[in-house]
Amino acid sequence: MSRPYETREHDVLVVGAGGAGLRAAIEALARGASVGVVCKSLLGKAHTVMAEGGIAAAMANVDPADDWRAHFRDTMRGGKFLNNWRMAQIHAQEAPDRVRELEQWGALFDRTADGDILQRAFGGHTFKRLCHVGDRTGLEMIRTLQDRGVQMGFHVYMECAVTKLLTDGDRVCGAVGYWREQGRFVVFRAKSVVLATGGIGKAWKITSNSWEYTGDGMALAFDAGAELVDMEFVQFHPTGMVWPPGVQGLLVTEAVRGEGGVLRNRLGERFMERYDPEKLDLSTRDVVARAIYTEVREGRGTEHGGAFLDISQKPAEYVKRKLPSMYHQFLELADVDITKGPMEVGPTCHYMMGGVRVDAETAETSVPGLYAAGEVAAGLHGANRLGGNSLSDLLVFGRRAGLAAAERAGRTGPGAFDERQIDEATAEMLAFFERPDGESPYAVHRDLTETMQSLVGIFRNRDDLESGLAKIREFRDRWDRIRVEGSRLFNPGWHLARDLKAMLTVSEAVARSALRREESRGAHSRTDFARSDPTWGKKNIVVKRVGGAMELSERPVPEPPPDLKTILEAP
Template sequence: MSPATKYETHEHDVLIIGAGGAGLRAAIEALAQGARVGVVCKSLLGKAHTVMAEGGLAAAMANVDKADNWRTHFRDTMSGGKYLNNWRMAQLHAQEAPDRVRELEQWGALFDRTDTGDILQRAFGGHTFKRLCHVGDRTGLEMIRTLQDRGVDLGFDVYMECTITRLLKDGDRVCGAFGYWRNSGNLVVFKAKSIVIATGGIGKSWKITSNSWECTGDGMALAYEAGAELLDMEFVQFHPTGMVWPPGVRGILVTEAVRGEGGILRNKNGERFMEKYDPKRLELSTRDIVARSIYTEVREGRGSEHGGAYLNISHKPAEYVKRKLPSMYHQFKELADVDITKGPMEVGPTCHYVMGGIRVDAETGQSTVPGLFAAGEAAGGMHGANRLGGNSLSDLLVFGRRAGLAAAQQAGKCPATAIDNAQIEAAERDLLAPFTRAGGENPYKIHENLQDVMQSLVGIFRNDEDLRKAIVELEKLKARAANASASGSHVYNTGWHLTRDLQSMLTVSEACAHAALARTESRGAHSRIDFPKTEDAWGKKNLIIAKKGSAMTLTEVPRGAMPAELQEILAESK
């Protein structure tokens, strides 16, 4: 039987997997190029993790601090990323972010305003100037709603609650994707000339995380399986301030905007400990440093009641706090019985973001597989070893647009491709296998154990012994996952869905652990207790993970030399 009759099939020029900021921005750009665009997302439209972004969108618009410009933004980004960033990406990002913000406004976004009627910008960790365009503490919601409305207006096809489980290839290049509807369990095939992966992060592999169930690294795993390379997967950002109490909310993000608006961190003795770790920037130091500082305070016995630090904004007027940080106010009031206008919040590090990801070309976002593009958190390189707050939302817009543009152009030139039935049938077998394994293991247990392994062995501080142990444990988990079972009907079967998501989580976790073991230095978010120094030699290379045969391989690739003009910008600061 041909796939056209056996499976529900949809055909597009550009297929976008993921409907967060990057995916939607890519879709809008591809539509503007006249491409037929399909967007597939695991959740409902508008619920992607971008919605959780709170603090703002970094762009050197110089509305508040007139001295700001793209060069300073570039320098801050490189310095925050410990110079491991793809400098071309960092440059494009700094140069193009202001235009991307103006575009949002022209599509209907309503940012907070300055007295002169411009977009208001706030201070954030690692940014020299007040640079974050924001809407209170719900900037991500504003962004996703604006992009969603724009996309609907331009007329994209959205496939909601649909999970892609395999990319289909014709020879070297991608030609489609296979997946299932979460609602019905029915299978679906997408034919496409180019595919943009915009599936976001991997944080659901850690126990204490700000990430939702969706952040299972699907896109990276799909690309990896399709032969693409993953870059610098060891760099996982732990946001310094997640909630720590009560247990049910542990890990939920407390926006950096609290510190941007003047919040102060203290330990249980009332000491403002950031004076010790970064006396110049204090609370507005980069996230890697603040997260390690809190972690260290707790480990050395100076933590708060429930094992965190105290973050206080109550010295600001209550009305101001409620206006600038409304969702933080409600979040603490309702979930933790804490009034943040009166007393401190308890906060601690939470897994938040992965700097690594699919290795892409800076200009186009194309991966090492022809026709396959990536943007946003799923792509690697832009943020180096540590991401600055606010650079994520701007990253989504800048590189989402670039990937959408290139994907549409590429689709226009793409030769005719054919779908290979054998690949679809293999994907179907893999997907439905859990139903055939009656009496296999409960996937929730495996997931819980995976989170324990990654939290305790591949966390903020790492060492050789832990990482080796993690790799051994991950092997065992892989074996268990291969025996996980699902029961009941195919209709919205969450246990079955998890068996599939586990595959992705295990792949990216393994990549992370291998890369972390290989990088014998400390840099940015990657801290090795056994190698505490940052080594110049390591700054000259990236770690690449790829699939060779059925094995995961790791190689070091040299980074080449930065153009002189960019070196000059970096030199300006010193």
Template structure:
């Protein structure tokens, strides 16, 4: 392809968050030439947003913890539709990945005797999150990025968007995209491709996700013939900022609740005690005093209800708001300032444990969290669904195409536990890089189809050739409003069917959008190109959510509020049909090994 800037490598990694960086490090260590492509700047990834910590059963704070307990907690939190092999590997390998990071220079908070300190988090039975104050993700990215930039075999292409995966027959062969600054097309040829592109949050109006998270990897894999799975399971983090409007949706870390923060309604009552699920009742505190003792490390105490799973906490908050007991701006209050009743140095304690949260609220909302409760409400945060991969290798159903991190499905099932995302990207980023390197060594350099590259280029510039169409922003805004209203926290079949009709209409509008100006520095063009991906993932979420006629984890059906016992026996898998239409299938979950069943029976 002489007319386009072309790059050759052994392993192409798309996405430079924690999963992409870890995959690149592993593939390069195996002797491969690695190209790392990121949509934004290196280091600007949602891994940084994971402030509370990385879950790993190191038993540094509570010796009762083990990989078996972590496995059981992950499966229970995921409502047993997880890929159990991934949950097993994750629980077993996470401690080694944390110690590896420490050896590479990560500076974790320490216990009094010098071990890595671990904190409580929602859904975890014991203190399990290795952390750096409330800046854990930032420290992980810093450590991984430092290792990447000092590796000679890794080439980084920043501010580049991938528009299409290229194939040689059935196998992945590279990618086509463009640099966002000048708009010049690039082609990357690779023996293996790793997707590490993150989530789909920008399909919704209120989200903690930044502009990059438009479902690129999900849609790229789907269009290339890979299968998507569990797309109905979208996590709405219970605590995002809601006031002022300019900060709506920005994440408020679960670490606030892990350090003793409580949720109250406008009457000052801790409403989370009103609704504790039966399967968590034995582990949940009966009194505020017992919950406080738990957050302070009392091993005889049970956890406060604020540390139940995220889906449950989000629905309880919405209940308070809908029933008229919410805060002035449509949320509830998260109060960490109350601990001054328990600790004489509460203000300094909060600033030490939650420095980012203190500065975030002070600078963005003019609130001092050491004296004043925060107003919070649910925000679209994470998608449990993604590319269906093999649990051991992370390879998709397309040979040579791997996926890791949020773009890959399986580990989290119906609901991700806080902290599992950081250890997920370390464990499976490493595995994806390792197996992509193996695939690259065992397969020849692929051939690229010049016709496919030319077609991708024509499609990319088509918006410039249409006159009189509407702006892409209007279509994106309409999609976000519709998904928030019709396929949000609480779902009904009639509303989701309307959403599918709306997606069809929006797809027609997207085909007619116009872009003015030229390809250099043109955000309108970038938005127009993102629309196709947003529409694919929105349709996948809506179709899968209609098909699952029960409530489970992050998927709550107002018209089917109960769990169906059969719901834990299958995953919903989507793929692109030969006619271009989205096809859906209920795929039975493979039987769990007997030894893992015994763990679930004992600890689940």
């Protein structure tokens, strides 16, 4: 049965309007393509606005010794050498130009005394490298890109969600979606599609991520036959708020430590001295998150189960100028004045290192015509991402994806798809309303987040992961019985029911990859395999749909050429 839908046509369709999506759209426009951008929220609200600390780029404005080689080395070391070396190289080499470009489009970064872009220290970066705007760098970036795109003339389809990619043989040629507002269906025909949908944090209970972060792009790509990689590597940011309950998980920027903030346990000990005596509070995120978790588990946590983070030794005016959002966030939501006393912080699910496997040069996935950039893609960060490397990732690979997608659109025709694909997608969406009774999507989602938090969290073991997978299978059965109340008009329960499907697919990929990797590396910590295993250090785990089922395989990590190896071996 055919259901009514409207059709839009573009050379390049970008799914997602955060930093990567907007940068991809700008580049594709600059190459003369007609570009449509689809986003689940209003333009300018994407998760990028929440990025606080800064953009990592070896501009050497503050530390003249910095250069791309040092940035490349830090990124690879932070990622425990599971990174795609070519992506890490391109990223380190191109990030400074991408930052300058933002400035030329109107972004206003904090300045050095010489009038250049100011850079701050961050975990795992050897030099002061993060270009920033107080602690609201992401907002500056998204506003700049948004204004640029609007001026260049992209079409933005706001509050629209994509539920399925359309394929012609093995290539992607469009997408099916629905308007969140009216609930009507829409079909996008496009010669190339760029996924820039971000991560999957909403599958965990304690998270810094918004409702949008439901793994959409990873699930869309997986369903279309693309490969996912490194799915076991989920970053828990060491410092989220822990109190009061309503703000649990809300991000406390690493810039607090970058500006001199110190972590202490209930006994007043600087416990990082025991976990990383050299880098202390500015160790990499995986190390600091595990340290706080361990302090709490061993009884040295704060009243509400966290650690103290203290910046009050710095002058109050300095704190307010460099960390204004943090100052207001704690004052207004937790009744804590951070210029006078410590914050209480604990780990929060923050970022997905894994995602869609892409080509380093073009950001093309293993499915022709489908590109992925930003958090939805994988490779740059390996087993652990350094703070500040995400915003630069969005710009560097967003641009490359937009460029390649536009070039492809210039040399291919529009694909043809059969109507059955659209019928299937719309039938699936309407089934939620047609069941006479069933469960609320909110109940299934609550249980999923509890499971991922307790069984697929910071520390993992075989038993937990196996029971987690069994639960995910139960949730799938429950998903089949979900019933949505009300109409199609702006119905959040309906939207969640759809997003849950993506979360279940991605959660399964995470749990299965975590079970497969029998070692501890970066953000993946197995209590039953506590050490790093050099054999596993040479392998990425790839997840792919084969004949309707999820299959895992191991793939050798690409070896860097000798000149880059020399850089990596430097002290």
